[in-house]
Amino acid sequence: MKILIIGAAGMIGMRLAKSIVKDDFSGRINDITMFDVIPPKIERDKNSYKIKTGDISDPNIISDLISQKPDIIYNLAAIVSGDAEENFQKGWDINTKATWHLLEEVRKEFVASNGSYKPKFIYTSSLAVFSGPYPDAINDDFSPNPETSYGAQKLVGEILISEYSRKGYLDGIALRLPTIVVRPGKPNKAASSFYSSIIREPLNGFEAILPVSEDLCHWFASPQSAVGYLKHAAKLDFKKLGNKRSLNLPGVSCSIAEQILALEDIAGTKVSKLIKRIPDKKIENIVKNWPQSFIPDRAVQLGFSADKNFKEIIKLYINEEINT
Amino acid sequence: MKILIIGAAGMIGMRLAKSIVKDDFSGRINDITMFDVIPPKIERDKNSYKIKTGDISDPNIISDLISQKPDIIYNLAAIVSGDAEENFQKGWDINTKATWHLLEEVRKEFVASNGSYKPKFIYTSSLAVFSGPYPDAINDDFSPNPETSYGAQKLVGEILISEYSRKGYLDGIALRLPTIVVRPGKPNKAASSFYSSIIREPLNGFEAILPVSEDLCHWFASPQSAVGYLKHAAKLDFKKLGNKRSLNLPGVSCSIAEQILALEDIAGTKVSKLIKRIPDKKIENIVKNWPQSFIPDRAVQLGFSADKNFKEIIKLYINEEINT
Numbered sequence: 317m318k319i320l321i322i323g324a325a326g327m328i329g330m331r332l333a334k335s336i337v338k339d340d341f342s343g344r345i346n347d348i349t350m351f352d353v354i355p356p357k358i359e360r361d362k363n364s365y366k367i368k369t370g371d372i373s374d375p376n377i378i379s380d381l382i383s384q385k386p387d388i389i390y391n392l393a394a395i396v397s398g399d400a401e402e403n404f405q406k407g408w409d410i411n412t413k414a415t416w417h418l419l420e421e422v423r424k425e426f427v428a429s430n431g432s433y434k435p436k437f438i439y440t441s442s443l444a445v446f447s448g449p450y451p452d453a454i455n456d457d458f459s460p461n462p463e464t465s466y467g468a469q470k471l472v473g474e475i476l477i478s479e480y481s482r483k484g485y486l487d488g489i490a491l492r493l494p495t496i497v498v499r500p501g502k503p504n505k506a507a508s509s510f511y512s513s514i515i516r517e518p519l520n521g522f523e524a525i526l527p528v529s530e531d532l533c534h535w536f537a538s539p540q541s542a543v544g545y546l547k548h549a550a551k552l553d554f555k556k557l558g559n560k561r562s563l564n565l566p567g568v569s570c571s572i573a574e575q576i577l578a579l580e581d582i583a584g585t586k587v588s589k590l591i592k593r594i595p596d597k598k599i600e601n602i603v604k605n606w607p608q609s610f611i612p613d614r615a616v617q618l619g620f621s622a623d624k625n626f627k628e629i630i631k632l633y634i635n636e637e638i639n640t
Numbered sequence: 641m642k643i644l645i646i647g648a649a650g651m652i653g654m655r656l657a658k659s660i661v662k663d664d665f666s667g668r669i670n671d672i673t674m675f676d677v678i679p680p681k682i683e684r685d686k687n688s689y690k691i692k693t694g695d696i697s698d699p700n701i702i703s704d705l706i707s708q709k710p711d712i713i714y715n716l717a718a719i720v721s722g723d724a725e726e727n728f729q730k731g732w733d734i735n736t737k738a739t740w741h742l743l744e745e746v747r748k749e750f751v752a753s754n755g756s757y758k759p760k761f762i763y764t765s766s767l768a769v770f771s772g773p774y775p776d777a778i779n780d781d782f783s784p785n786p787e788t789s790y791g792a793q794k795l796v797g798e799i800l801i802s803e804y805s806r807k808g809y810l811d812g813i814a815l816r817l818p819t820i821v822v823r824p825g826k827p828n829k830a831a832s833s834f835y836s837s838i839i840r841e842p843l844n845g846f847e848a849i850l851p852v853s854e855d856l857c858h859w860f861a862s863p864q865s866a867v868g869y870l871k872h873a874a875k876l877d878f879k880k881l882g883n884k885r886s887l888n889l890p891g892v893s894c895s896i897a898e899q900i901l902a903l904e905d906i907a908g909t910k911v912s913k914l915i916k917r918i919p920d921k922k923i924e925n926i927v928k929n930w931p932q933s934f935i936p937d938r939a940v941q942l943g944f945s946a947d948k949n950f951k952e953i954i955k956l957y958i959n960e961e962i963n964t
Contacts, residue, residue, distance in 0.1 A: 459783035
């Protein structure tokens, strides 16, 4: 079985690749290609992967990737929300047009092979497809209405995946990931970046800035859960999806005050006091329109499972990034 | 004021152009360009229009059209549902990519003019963005989930229009037209084509085939109402739309049995007996998934208004197409 991971140098992409190699999908994997604009920083098990780099907005690159006929295609490549909002063209090129080129290239291979080539196409979408006003908890019927470029770009990707699946050219799924915390490393241009910083920086002895009010609630998953969703999708019987190919995923609903309390419980007030409240209206205006909680019945019925609570999410970060 | 009508050789496009010339938007119109792949069949008032022909999937053509800086752009051009389902690439090229090129070209002019060029962009979308199961009547919050290529293509167009509007590059609106009856002329490749045939053909003394069961309900508007929606949109204060740029429009909900009864009331049983029941499972399978009735509160509040009932729709056809 061949697996192609696009966006493999990202935090989730690298974890996914490592995790797939580790459990090997019951020994059926003989080829993993990791593709990104830069090479992934992988040292251990380096020979387990084919590493390719290039610009995903280049149709020739896509043609080359799909000509290898991967059985499972993960498309995790994305321009993050803040960047996509600032750089309109770049966001649409990478988040939507590159996805469309991938789907088109798969369709060409499907047609050329008389339908014998029909891969699984697993796409990371986002809660950003939604906007308020929200009900207390969002069920699977809540209608998307993006209010960011990133959200609009992901939603168009979802519709394309649904359509190419309905026509039978591939078997697609769009996973609307919760906000992933705790991200290791540096802050990025995502408006959600502070959600990781306020946990990560204090745990590493640094100050962190909280730019929004503490009563804001949001929907979270750990990087480990995100990898779990992506691997579960690869094993899923896609017939169960019918013509609804986009899934709201399970997660943990939690206010910032509760996050800070969880941090305090685990690491003490000395650590939690490193969070400095410096309001930033620009960020608050984005984040306050984000969904707070979901009732992701379909995904749960399909076997996707979430972290237990926010404390577990923090502990996973500590175990993996600090205690190693 | 300059108006560009794309898809102007179509039934709605021609009526729209004539109607705009007639009421002249209070004397403010000095330029109407009618664009289509074939020239519109217009005899009377021929000098009131600039006629242009070309392939809307050609970016150079789009560039030329938008370089004229029309104040109002109507994009009515479309590959109809049956054709789009059969010809995947053609449908996406015309129904989505051409729309996207138009929006991009407007954005370029917006940027080049430092924001002084910002037209209204009025797009005909469709009920085909929806699929069942439906509630008894569909309200404005019901989530789109297309199950046809045509529906998916229109939905992507909607999202793009909403996004370009939100970014301030243009002022867009997507009008989800009811099924338009009674269409004059010949049947076309739309699965909805019989909805016009069963009224039009008998009134002209010909037999018509009813391929589906009589208890099916659907959502209708006359060509005159469609033109009314399009003209109302041009006059609308788009600020009232906020970030919800797609509108379910008012219409008439009516079963086929009720349609036939209305025809009988107006023209007698001699006429209605010309309808022959010849079931076609392929058409029934498409049509049975169509919405039956809407509660289009937003559009009504914004001043869009529908035909009174199905009898009125038939009478409009008779007055305009038979009694002239």
